[in-house]
Amino acid sequence: DVKVTQSSRYLVKRTGEKVFLECVQDMDHENMFWYRQDPGLGLRLIYFSYDVKMKEKGDIPEGYSVSREKKERFSLILESASTNQTSMYLCASGSNTEAFFGQGTRLTVV
Amino acid sequence: GNSVTQMEGPVTLSEEAFLTINCTYTATGYPSLFWYVQYPGEGLQLLLKATKADDKGSNKGFEATYRKETTSFHLEKGSVQVSDSAVYFCARETDSWGKFQFGAGTQVVVTP
Secondary structure, three states, rough: OOEEEEEEOEEEOOOOOOOOOEEEEOOOOOOOEEEEEEOOEEEEEEEEEEEOOEEEEEEOOOOOEEEEEOOOOOEEEEOOHHHHEEEEEEEEEEOOHHHHHHHEEEEEEO | OOOEEEEOOEEEEEEOOOEEOOEEEEOOOOOOOOEEEEEOOOOEEEEEOOOOOEEEEEEEEEEEEEEEOOOOEEEOOOOOOOOEEEEEEEEEOOOOOOOEEOOOOEEEEEOO
């Protein structure tokens, strides 16, 4: 069974903290993605990566960075968390025709 | 610009009712189209997909047909169950890297 695993289901962080969200996939996919999900806005792409050490900005990259040191792992970094980054974060990996999602990390910034 | 638009929810139905969720898209060319489902507390799962015009995707009693004339991909199910309560997302492929553009999602609530 294919699997995308996000390291935390729930996180609470303070404003200004550096936050790491980790994602691991076991399908040997080259493409990996980070989305955030907000009510009424659907999913919006933050960053994606199509190879190790490669990254591309999505639609809303401001305030975020990413790291892809190994093929199976794609990390999302909030350099200095702010309250407007409170959201559900979804990691995905995929081929050209389908994306597989993790269970999501609900991040609250207080 | 390119977009995916789906009907707003929540949609509340009784068990065994007919469900339709409308989805339209704008794009250059003919992108692959998808429906994803998110059950409470979980990530998104692929429900069905269609890769070219007139294709019909189907799974778990759900169907959607790729209509290029109306640029639509409406989701239908003839008889819903309580277990179908979830948020449904319409999506289109945006480029060859496997990126997707999602609609805002439609919450469906099925009552016994």
